[in-house]
Amino acid sequence: MHEMALCEGIVEIVEEEARRRSFSRVKTVCLEIGALSHVAPEAMKFCFAAVAARTIANGAVIKVVELPGVAWCMACSRSVEIAQRCEPCPCCGSYQLQVTAGEEMRVKELEVD
Amino acid sequence: MCTVCGCSEGTPSIERADAQSAQTQGHHHDHTHDHCGHHHDHRHCGQKMHDSQNHYHGHDHHHDHSGQHAQRGGALGDCGADPAGLKIAGMSSERVIQIERDVLGKNNRIAADNRARFLADDLLVFNLVSSPGAGKTSLLVRAVSELKGSRPVGVIEGDQQTSNDADRIRATGVPAIQINTGKGCHLDAAMVGEAYRRLPPLKGGILFIENVGNLVCPAAFDLGEACKIVVFSTPDGEDKPLKYPDMFAASSLMLINKIDLAPVIDFDLAQTIEYARRVNPNIEVLTVSARTGEGFAALYAWIRKQAAYQRRPVQDALR
Numbered sequence: 173m174h175e176m177a178l179c180e181g182i183v184e185i186v187e188e189e190a191r192r193r194s195f196s197r198v199k200t201v202c203l204e205i206g207a208l209s210h211v212a213p214e215a216m217k218f219c220f221a222a223v224a225a226r227t228i229a230n231g232a233v234i235k236v237v238e239l240p241g242v243a244w245c246m247a248c249s250r251s252v253e254i255a256q257r258c259e260p261c262p263c264c265g266s267y268q269l270q271v272t273a274g275e276e277m278r279v280k281e282l283e284v285d
Numbered sequence: 286m287c288t289v290c291g292c293s294e295g296t297p298s299i300e301r302a303d304a305q306s307a308q309t310q311g312h313h314h315d316h317t318h319d320h321c322g323h324h325h326d327h328r329h330c331g332q333k334m335h336d337s338q339n340h341y342h343g344h345d346h347h348h349d350h351s352g353q354h355a356q357r358g359g360a361l362g363d364c365g366a367d368p369a370g371l372k373i374a375g376m377s378s379e380r381v382i383q384i385e386r387d388v389l390g391k392n393n394r395i396a397a398d399n400r401a402r403f404l405a406d407d408l409l410v411f412n413l414v415s416s417p418g419a420g421k422t423s424l425l426v427r428a429v430s431e432l433k434g435s436r437p438v439g440v441i442e443g444d445q446q447t448s449n450d451a452d453r454i455r456a457t458g459v460p461a462i463q464i465n466t467g468k469g470c471h472l473d474a475a476m477v478g479e480a481y482r483r484l485p486p487l488k489g490g491i492l493f494i495e496n497v498g499n500l501v502c503p504a505a506f507d508l509g510e511a512c513k514i515v516v517f518s519t520p521d522g523e524d525k526p527l528k529y530p531d532m533f534a535a536s537s538l539m540l541i542n543k544i545d546l547a548p549v550i551d552f553d554l555a556q557t558i559e560y561a562r563r564v565n566p567n568i569e570v571l572t573v574s575a576r577t578g579e580g581f582a583a584l585y586a587w588i589r590k591q592a593a594y595q596r597r598p599v600q601d602a603l604r
Contacts, residue, residue: 174470174471174501174502174505174506177469177471177473177502178388178389178505181388181389181390181391181392182388184391185384185386185388185390189382189384193382195380195382199379203388210501210502210504210505210531211505246566256530257530257531257534257564258526258527258530258560258563258564260563267562267563267566268566269566270566271534276387277387277388277389278385278386278387278388279384279385279386279387279388280383280384280385281381281382281383281384281385282381282382282384283379283380283381283382284379284380284381284382285379
């Protein structure tokens, strides 16, 4: 459900950019979404179509660039890639991991007319 | 609620400062699913779709440029209209704009404003999150009753509907404001900022925000709190932290409620803590019973410790 609120945030960003940069149509909204963020990319695409209706973003296609989850393993003192939270370090099996990347939810770029 | 996408027909409403009951506003949500000019290619549905980074799929993507094509990838790969709206015949106005903006940026800015106000008011703010029925309100009723003698205490209650929880808090003599989120699944920073304006002054005290009972959505939304406290109740099942990791990752304290039921239901405390620390190695754990009062002294000691942490930077700045 919170994907709806996040998509409303995306539409607001698009509307602000449209005022600043004078475009009237958005063809593509490119998002960067981390593997450990709070959203499922498919849910974002699904919700966006509904939220964007009757806004400048109506009809825009959502593209998602997925960013990997990265954590610092305190046991092996190195950076490791993890697909989701509560996964152990792929090298040593420890759960002593500090997430360092993969929580991103960013509007990266817009393709506009 | 729209049964297609789950979007909201209800708008949030926040009680007036003098409110004794929730106010529900009528709301007309004009909502259509007209995807004109826009195709959804759902051939990939149901399976993991993003196997690698930079994998754009399914969307047939056309650039119909009848004239020259400017280089893409710059800050403004413009090939037609400029920001002033000028167009050159025969040239398309398509361009790619790099913006790099956080989807939660607006909420995070409002949360930062809330946090600044709370610090200025020397107010310690906790955001309580849990699944529905874990006992957040019962826990708060006991805590605010026992804390109100020593400092100002206030509560912001979040629920989809009713002011039942705020009524229970107000019955203790502590001020409370109910936010009804309508169909919304979480509190956001703007709602909390507005509710805080409607509370009486709480300078030097504690504000508890009881979020909507939901172990998923509230994890993403910073409200300006000092920290999140996830309330877990023993009948929830030991593996809740593994099932809902985002919330346990976002919280500083796991407060295990209904500990008096532990022997009856063979609750495995060690296993629960082990699961929670798989998700968040730094999470602190306390056990309480809102019914018997067990463990509350340790909770108050933890709250005093948080107050000391929060004041330290202020004291350092004053020095």
